Amino acid sequence: MEIFLPQSAHLTIGELARRTGMSVSAIRFYESRGLVRAVRTSGNQRRFMRADIRRLSFALIAQQLGLTLSEIEAELSLLPQGRAPNPQDWQAISVRIRGALQARIAMLEKTRDLLDGCIGCGCLSLAKCHLYNPNDRAARAGAGPRFLLGDRAQDFEDVE
Incomplete structure (x- = not known):
């Protein structure tokens, strides 16, 4: 046309x-x-x-x-x-994506905080980590990065 x-x-x-x-x-x-x-x-x-x-x-x-x-x-x-x-159009977009951005920010902050701990440890492996995940107990909760998904190291503490 x-x-x-x-x-x-x-x-x-x-x-x-x-x-x-x-x-x-x-x-x-x-x-x-x-x-x-x-x-x-x-x-x-x-x-x-x-x-x-x-x-x-x-x-x-x-x-x-x-x-x-x-x-x-x-x-x-x-x-x-x-x-x-116009400004109202952009404001509507801002409102819609704000929640998604906040969730990403929270994930990045959590990753940063956990990464600091791992770097201090030096092993960089949750499968081997004796501080956060001894004997790979986090694997019992399922696949994936358990701590980044919201699990805490103390959630996996048990008597062996």
Whole structure:
């Protein structure tokens, strides 16, 4: 579908790449995933809305925060097409992802605190650790990083 827009309302893919710091191939990838939508000129060239600068910038920031591509797609699908997101749009995203970010922060803090203990010990292995997990008692609770999943070393203390 050919759409005619005023020259100032759209950007070439190269201009969008320069404005966002992304490669052209990355923009094409995000376009293929529906994060941005190009219109085509009569010469079949892509043209992007200026609002796509913000959409792509959000994607870059969200990746740095640890959001998955699926989570980013879901958030961007709720933004309006054809206009720049307004402060209320961004506030709604902030509210929705705040809980997920807090959970990630808590996991990182817990990992940091446990890692400090392991580095002090030197073994770096819960299977061998005589401080946190003697005789690999944590394995009885199931697979995975038991302490990072919320289990405590004292949960596994028993008389042998």
